[in-house]
Amino acid sequence: MAGEKSPRAFSMEELPGHLIGEVLSSGRLAAGDLARLEGTCRALRPLAEQAASRLCAARMACSVIGPAARGELLARCGGSWKKVLRFLQSVEQSFDTVHTSSGNMQVATGRYHTLLVHDSSVYSCGSSLCGVLGHGPDTTQCVAFSRVSFPSLARVVNISAFHNHAAFVTESGEVFTCGDNSSACCGHGDVGRTIFRPTQILALKGISCKQLFLLGRLCTPIPLIYQIV
Known part of the structure; x- marks a missing residue:
């Protein structure tokens, strides 16, 4: 109708942090998706890293090893949970029949x-x-x-x-x-x-x-x- 305002588009960084975290931790994103997302906005970097950490913790390949082994794996990946996630995803994909x-x-x-x-x-x-x-x-x-x-x-x-x-x-x-x-x-x-x-x-x-x-x-x-x- 005439006079009505069209809906305003929101950028992702305008959303509440907890909501962004839920979206990033949904399990539908790969490590590369998180890396590209944080490249668009530096403010999303800590949220993307936190989401990668949660996604790693939920994977079987990570849950069966102890804290010391997880810490070493993180260190080998340069302290980046996104790199750990990429590694775990590649391991799991190699098991597919x-x-x-x-x-x-x-x-x-x-x-x-x-x-x-x-x-x-x-x-x-x-x-x-x-x-x-x-x-x-x-x-x-x-x-x-x-x-x-x-x-x-x-x-x-x-x-x-x-x-x-x-x-x-x-x-x-x-x-x-x-x-x-x-x-x-x-x-x-x-x-x-x-x-x-x-x-x-x-x-x-x-x-x-x-x-x-x-x-x-x-x-x-x-x-x-x-x-x-």
């Missing part, structure tokens, strides 16, 4: 190798540095995907990879690892040698695992972190 017309697939990558799960069978290619390909001590490199041998009844449903070691969870909840165990990061105790083939972690016998997080040496106190379901 894709359902295709050819079957279920999951891919995980280390620095020089790639792992592929196709319908519960594991394949690997790349450099077998420290035995990460799982094909034994005589294999130094695979230029094409080659199937990794497991016990006959083992059906792998989840994989994780880091620079020099890899881990696998079977349908029955067993956990296998291979690669460099010099820092005990493969979970086989004080065995300072390379594990060239996927080997079951005996300490987890009787504990059914559904998924695992392999964060390597980024969290030094707990290099191999499990979500046990």
